[in-house]
Structures are given as structure tokens and as C-alpha cells.
Amino acid sequence: MRASTKPILAARRRRQLHPFFFRMGPVGLSICSVLLISLMAVLYLSQLGQAVTTNQEIQRLHRQQATLAREDQDLAQQIAQEQSPVYIAARAAAMGLVPADPKTIIVLVIPHLKPVPSDDQRLQP
Amino acid sequence: MNGEMQRARRRQMFIFLLVTFGMLVLLGRLYYWQVLQSRSGYNLAQQANNEHLQNQVLDAPRGLIFDSAGRILASNIIRDDVYVEPEQFSVDHPNGDPQGELQTLITALHGALPQVATGALQKAFRDGFARGQWAVRVATHINPAQSAALRNLQLPDVFLQPRTWRVYPGGTLAAQILGFVTQNDTGNQGMYGIEKQYNSILYGTAGSLTAETDLQGNPLTLGATNEQPAISGSNLTLSIDSNMQYMVEDALAKTVKQLQAMSGTVVVLNARTGAVVAMAGYPTFDPNQYGQYANQLGCTNQAGVYFNPAIYCVYEPGSTMKAVTMSAGLDQGLITPDTTLNDQGCMSFSDKTPTVCNWRNLAYGTETMTGVLIHSANVGAAYVAHNILGTSHYYPYLQKFGFGQSTGIDDGQENPGSYRQPGNPIWTMSDLTRQAFGEGIYVTPLQVAMAYQTIANGGAQMQPYLVSSIQGNGHNANTRPMVKRQVISAQAAQLLTGMLEQAAIKGFAQLAQVPGYSIAAKTGTATTVGLSTNQTVASVAGFIPASNPRFVILVKLDRPQNAIYGSTAAAPLWGHIAQQLMWYFNVPPDAPLQLNG
Numbered sequence: 001m002r003a004s005t006k007p008i009l010a011a012r013r014r015r016q017l018h019p020f021f022f023r024m025g026p027v028g029l030s031i032c033s034v035l036l037i038s039l040m041a042v043l044y045l046s047q048l049g050q051a052v053t054t055n056q057e058i059q060r061l062h063r064q065q066a067t068l069a070r071e072d073q074d075l076a077q078q079i080a081q082e083q084s085p086v087y088i089a090a091r092a093a094a095m096g097l098v099p100a101d102p103k104t105i106i107v108l109v110i111p112h113l114k115p116v117p118s119d120d121q122r123l124q125p
Numbered sequence: 126m127n128g129e130m131q132r133a134r135r136r137q138m139f140i141f142l143l144v145t146f147g148m149l150v151l152l153g154r155l156y157y158w159q160v161l162q163s164r165s166g167y168n169l170a171q172q173a174n175n176e177h178l179q180n181q182v183l184d185a186p187r188g189l190i191f192d193s194a195g196r197i198l199a200s201n202i203i204r205d206d207v208y209v210e211p212e213q214f215s216v217d218h219p220n221g222d223p224q225g226e227l228q229t230l231i232t233a234l235h236g237a238l239p240q241v242a243t244g245a246l247q248k249a250f251r252d253g254f255a256r257g258q259w260a261v262r263v264a265t266h267i268n269p270a271q272s273a274a275l276r277n278l279q280l281p282d283v284f285l286q287p288r289t290w291r292v293y294p295g296g297t298l299a300a301q302i303l304g305f306v307t308q309n310d311t312g313n314q315g316m317y318g319i320e321k322q323y324n325s326i327l328y329g330t331a332g333s334l335t336a337e338t339d340l341q342g343n344p345l346t347l348g349a350t351n352e353q354p355a356i357s358g359s360n361l362t363l364s365i366d367s368n369m370q371y372m373v374e375d376a377l378a379k380t381v382k383q384l385q386a387m388s389g390t391v392v393v394l395n396a397r398t399g400a401v402v403a404m405a406g407y408p409t410f411d412p413n414q415y416g417q418y419a420n421q422l423g424c425t426n427q428a429g430v431y432f433n434p435a436i437y438c439v440y441e442p443g444s445t446m447k448a449v450t451m452s453a454g455l456d457q458g459l460i461t462p463d464t465t466l467n468d469q470g471c472m473s474f475s476d477k478t479p480t481v482c483n484w485r486n487l488a489y490g491t492e493t494m495t496g497v498l499i500h501s502a503n504v505g506a507a508y509v510a511h512n513i514l515g516t517s518h519y520y521p522y523l524q525k526f527g528f529g530q531s532t533g534i535d536d537g538q539e540n541p542g543s544y545r546q547p548g549n550p551i552w553t554m555s556d557l558t559r560q561a562f563g564e565g566i567y568v569t570p571l572q573v574a575m576a577y578q579t580i581a582n583g584g585a586q587m588q589p590y591l592v593s594s595i596q597g598n599g600h601n602a603n604t605r606p607m608v609k610r611q612v613i614s615a616q617a618a619q620l621l622t623g624m625l626e627q628a629a630i631k632g633f634a635q636l637a638q639v640p641g642y643s644i645a646a647k648t649g650t651a652t653t654v655g656l657s658t659n660q661t662v663a664s665v666a667g668f669i670p671a672s673n674p675r676f677v678i679l680v681k682l683d684r685p686q687n688a689i690y691g692s693t694a695a696a697p698l699w700g701h702i703a704q705q706l707m708w709y710f711n712v713p714p715d716a717p718l719q720l721n722g
Binding site for chain 1: 196197202203292294295296367368701
């Protein structure tokens with residue numbers, strides 16, 4: 001039984017040293033390995049570089065977003081301030097406007113005008 | 126050969142033992158750091174992570190507050206705080222500061238922040254060096270131009286920390302309704318008013334960011350990151366209208382100053398829904414600078430100026446309470462508007478209840494119930510309460526109208542008010558007769574306004590409210606007007622409205638009249654025990670238009686000096702506010718117009 005397995009093991013060893021589709025000596029194999037490792041390193045470094053650049057871009061966009069959000073809030077605040085009746089009244093006074101005197105209001109009486117119905121219905125329990 | 130082999134083996138053994146010893150030493154050291162030291166809280170892994178991992182709390186912006194027309198009443202802005210780093214400066218300058226870089230830094234910082242004195246900056250660094258502090262805040266809430274200038278300068282050992290601040294674009298507008306927010310390093314907290322009442326809803330949910338950082342401490346988006354975004358607080362929409370609120374506040378402030386009154390309050394309600402249209406107090410404060418008002422008192426010195434006087438400050442309402450007394454009699458069918466009494470100016474009671482007199486002891490002879498309201502006769506009101514209603518038919522109505530209990534309005538701290546009633550050991554019949562015309566009972570302006578809202582709304586009292594909707598952060602709720610209780614019958618309310626109309630036309634509320642509109646109103650002038658009789662609380666309560674009530678208005682002035690009666694001090698302001706409301710909301714006139722010229 002032992003004698004019969006020897007040729008099989010020998011063939012396997014040969015295949016391990018010389019794959020059937022790729023025949024290369026030790027020097028060639030070393031050069032190829034170095035080249036492959038170098039290539040992988042270059043790829044890795046290139047990808048890392050791109051990632052770093054992308055990260056910086058994302059950081060820049062985050063900062064820009066924060067700045068814009070702040071500007072947005074400031075503008076909303078400014079609009080709110082200028083829409084406030086306190087501000088409008090102060091501006092009107094500064095422009096020389098004065099509140100209307102109820103006695104100067106002219107009321108036009110239209111005979112037989114039907115009053116506008118109120119939509120405000122009484123609420124019952 | 127054997128000797129050589131043995132020497133070689135000995136060498137091998139020596140090397141093996143040396144390596145083994147080294148390994149054991151390393152293992153021992155590893156056990157020391159990883160097991161023994163970790164038990165004493167010295168977490169190496171955590172420390173290593175802290176070197177390059179950043180945990181950041183993301184502040185949730187506080188919810189906005191809008192008025193009924195969508196105008197912003199409270200919002201947020203982001204402003205920077207400025208910090209210096211004394212300890213970092215020491216690390217960067219291990220051999221002292223021979224070049225005078227600290228002074229250069231301070232000069233540059235002062236140039237960008239002129240409001241921070243050079244001495245203050247020097248002190249910040251000095252104290253920081255002494256205490257080994259990494260960061261000392263030297264300025265808060267700097268303006269955007271200063272932030273930009275500091276960023277451009279890129280000063281070493283100085284950094285900016287953004288912080289969200291609550292702002293109120295209208296300044297004092299609706300301040301006592303809104304309250305304010307205190308800011309500190311851990312967050313914000315609503316104080317007083319809506320800000321306090323709805324603090325948990327406005328607050329939002331803080332987020333977090335855990336990320337690896339670069340050398341500058343910027344979070345890397347690559348690698349292990351975990352971000353929980355902050356969720357803004359819910360937005361609130363109030364029932365008040367900014368324009369009307371401003372008009373009311375402005376008119377109240379002018380009147381208080383003109384009459385040299387101590388303070389004043391105005392409440393405007395939607396007569397049908399109970400929604401607050403405007404609610405003003407004077408004096409008031411600016412929530413953007415609330416700290417400046419810490420020692421100022423409102424509420425006739427009963428409480429701080431931050432409290433909303435319409436719901437917190439109690440007073441004796443005076444003759445405005447006569448409408449409540451009449452409503453109890455009308456609802457139970459015990460009186461009609463035409464029921465009469467003989468009014469001799471003063472009235473004595475057979476059960477030794479103290480005598481009640483009219484103002485200046487004026488006698489009106491045979492007087493109807495409508496006449497009692499027109500003349501604002503104390504005798505008539507006391508007669509109804511004492512001789513017709515009695516305790517069993519009077520006090521249940523005080524309860525039903527909501528006196529002595531909180532209205533449940535959604536605006537912070539509310540005072541329920543108080544009054545003596547049977548069962549109280551010191552209650553007497555004198556309390557009954559005096560309460561009938563508004564003495565010996567302590568109420569808030571909102572409670573009186575709600576009593577008149579009840580009359581205006583056919584006897585149905587609504588639940589008053591300020592917040593009409595809550596939106597965002599999981600909330601989507603609109604307030605539906607809710608009937609609290611049917612206090613009096615619709616018929617009684619209608620009869621009383623007619624009586625109050627007559628009281629406004631022929632009585633003391635004539636200065637409150639609005640051309641083209643019918644009003645139902647009653648004046649009140651209350652004096653306070655222990656004070657001179659000219660130290661009054663002048664008020665008017667009523668609604669407009671009387672034929673189809675839209676708004677309930679209550680005006681109260683505390684201790685006016687130049688005119689002391691409800692009819693002369695409060696009525697003109699009531700009329701002005703009523704007229705503005707009619708024009709602003711385009712309410713059609715319901716009464717004949719009296720044209721001038």
C-alpha cells in the first residue's frame with residue numbers, strides 16, 4: 001500500500017512547485033510578488049489619498065452648511081424683527097406717520113345693505 | 126562532538142529561558158495594566174479611544190413660537206462664545222514667553238473684541254495658568270462680524286464655541302405671555318409663561334455624534350462614526366394676534382402713564398371660543414434682557430414683573446361682579462330685568478348684616494334690576510343676593526362661573542383667587558352682601574373676562590386657551606374650542622346682555638361706546654381696605670357687538686391718579702380697544718351710525 005502512494009505524492013509536489021498553468025522560477029516569483037505588493041500599496045495609498053480629499057471636502061461642506069444655517073437663522077430673525085408691529089410702529093413714527101383719529105374716519109352708510117353673515121357659530125355643550 | 130552538542134544545547138536552553146523570562150515579564154505587565162489597573166478605573170482602552178474619538182452632544186434647537194397669523198414671536202440664533210486656552214499656551218511655550226507672545230495675543234484679541242478689556246483677558250490667562258485650566262470663556266454672544274474677524278485672525282490658543290440663544294423679535298411684545306429662557310452650558314430652561322408651561326415640548330431631543338477625529342480635532346466622516354441627529358423642539362402657534370397685542374399693549378402703557386396709575390391689565394378674548402386674542406400687562410419686561418428686570422415688581426407690588434398679571438394678580442372686581450349676581454337671579458327665575466326694589470341709598474338688614482350704601486349714598490327710589498346695573502347700585506346687588514337669592518342660590522353660581530378656582534389656561538402659574546363662603550368659620554352674611562357688588566372676593570382679570578365670555582356665549586363657558594396648535598417633533602395637535610360648562614341658560618344670558626347694553630348706554634360705561642356698534646359692558650371701581658378711597662382699581666368688562674358678540678374685553682387700571690373711576694379711567698381705553706378690534710377684524714356694524722358732520 002505504501003509503495004503504491006509514492007508516485008501520487010511526487011506528482012502533487014511537482015504540481016505545487018510548477019502549477020500546470022503558470023511556470024516560473026524563484027527569481028521571477030519574487031519579482032512578481034514585489035510588483036504585486038507594490039501595486040497593492042499604490043492602490044491603497046491612492047484610495048487613502050482620495051478618501052482624505054473626500055473627507056476634507058465633506059468637512060468643508062459641513063462648515064459651509066453650518067454657516068448657511070446660521071445665516072438662515074439670522075435672516076429669519078431679521079425678517080421676524082422687521083415684521084414685528086413694534087418695529088413697524090417705530091418706523092412709521094420715524095417717518096412722521098401718526099395713528100388715525102377715529103373722529104376723522106368717514107363712515108359711508110349704504111341703505112338696505114345686508115350685513116355680512118358671521119361664520120362664527122355659537123358653540124353649545 | 127558530544128561536548129559541543131551539550132554546549133549548544135545549553136546555549137539554546139539559556140536563550141529559551143531568557144525568552145521565556147521576557148515573555149513572563151511582559152505577561153505580568155500586561156496583567157497589571159489590563160486587569161489590575163482596569164479594576165481601579167484606569168481604563169487604557171478608553172483613554173486610547175479618547176485620543177482619537179470625539180463624543181459631541183448636538184444641541185436641539187428650541188421650538189419656535191408663532192402668533193395666530195404665523196409671525197414669529199420667539200426664535201433662535203447661533204452666536205459664538207470665545208474661549209482662551211491657558212494650559213495649551215503653557216504647553217506651547219515650555220520655556221516661558223520670552224517673545225512676549227501672550228501680550229501680542231491679548232492685544233490681537235482685544236482688537237477683535239473691544240468690549241473685553243485687556244485687563245480682563247490678562248486676568249483670564251493669569252487665573253488659567255494658576256489653576257491649570259484648559260479653557261476659559263472670555264466673551265459670550267459675540268456678534269457675527271466679530272466671529273468672522275476672529276476666524277480670519279486664526280489666533281493660537283483661542284477658539285470659538287457656537288451656542289444657540291433664544292430671541293424675541295418683538296422685544297416686550299407679549300413678554301408676560303411668553304416668559305423667557307435661561308441659557309447655560311448644559312442647555313436651556315423655560316421660565317414663566319408659555320416657555321415654562323411648554324418647556325418639555327419646546328425643548329426638543331438632543332443628538333450625539335461619536336466620530337474619529339483628525340489632528341485638528343475635526344470629526345472624520347470615514348471610519349467608526351455614530352450620529353444621532355438632534356431633533357428640533359415642537360413649534361407652538363398661539364391664539365394671540367401680534368398686531369392686536371401690540372395695539373393693546375401700547376394703548377395700555379399710554380393710559381397707565383397718562384393717568385399715573387400703578388399698573389394695568391387688559392384681556393381680549395374670542396367670545397365664542399375662549400381663545401385669547403390679546404393679553405397685556407403694564408409694567409412689563411423685555412425677555413431678551415430679562416436680567417435687567419429682576420428687581421422690578423408688577424401686580425401692585427404683589428409679585429415680580431415676570432408674572433402674567435391677567436392670570437396671576439388678584440383684585441377685588443367691584444361693580445363688574447354685579448352682572449354675576451344678576452345672572453344667578455335671572456337663571457333661577459327669581460328676578461327679571463323689571464323686578465323692582467325701593468332703593469333709599471342705604472339698606473339695613475333685619476339679621477344685623479352691616480348696612481350697604483350706594484356710591485355717595487345716592488337714592489334711586491323704585492328701581493328695576495336693569496336700573497341697578499345702570500346706576501351701579503350696591504344696594505340693589507346686595508338686595509338680590511341677601512333678600513332674593515340667599516347663600517344657597519348665590520354661592521353655587523360663584524362656583525359655576527369659576528371664581529376661586531384656576532381657569533386651566535395653558536400659560537404657567539395661575540392664581541385661583543379666593544372668597545369666603547358658608548362653612549368658613551369667619552364667613553358672615555356681610556360677605557354675601559359685599560361679594561354681590563364685588564368686594565370681599567379676590568379674582569384674576571381672566572376670571573372676570575371668562576364670566577363675561579359666559580354671558581356673551583349664551584351661558585356656555587369655554588375653556589380659555591393660548592396655544593392653538595403644536596406641530597413637529599412627533600406632535601401634530603390643534604386645540605379645539607371646548608365648552609367647560611353651561612353656567613346659565615341661554616335665555617338668562619340674553620336677558621342679561623340686554624341689561625348690560627342698557628347699562629352701557631345709560632350708565633357709567635358711556636365713554637366705552639363705539640360708534641356703529643352695540644356694546645354690553647359694566648364698569649367697576651373698587652377701593653382697598655386700608656387705603657385711601659381715592660386709591661381705586663378702575664375696570665370695565667364687557668363684549669362687542671352686543672347683538673352677536675365677537676370679543677370680550679376686560680380693562681383694569683390699578684390706582685389711577687388723574688381719573689379714579691371705571692367710568693372715567695378704564696372706559697375710554699375699553700372703547701379704544703373695542704373700536705380697533707372692530708376695524709381690524711372687519712366686524713360689520715350692528716347699530717345705527719351717528720355721523721359727525
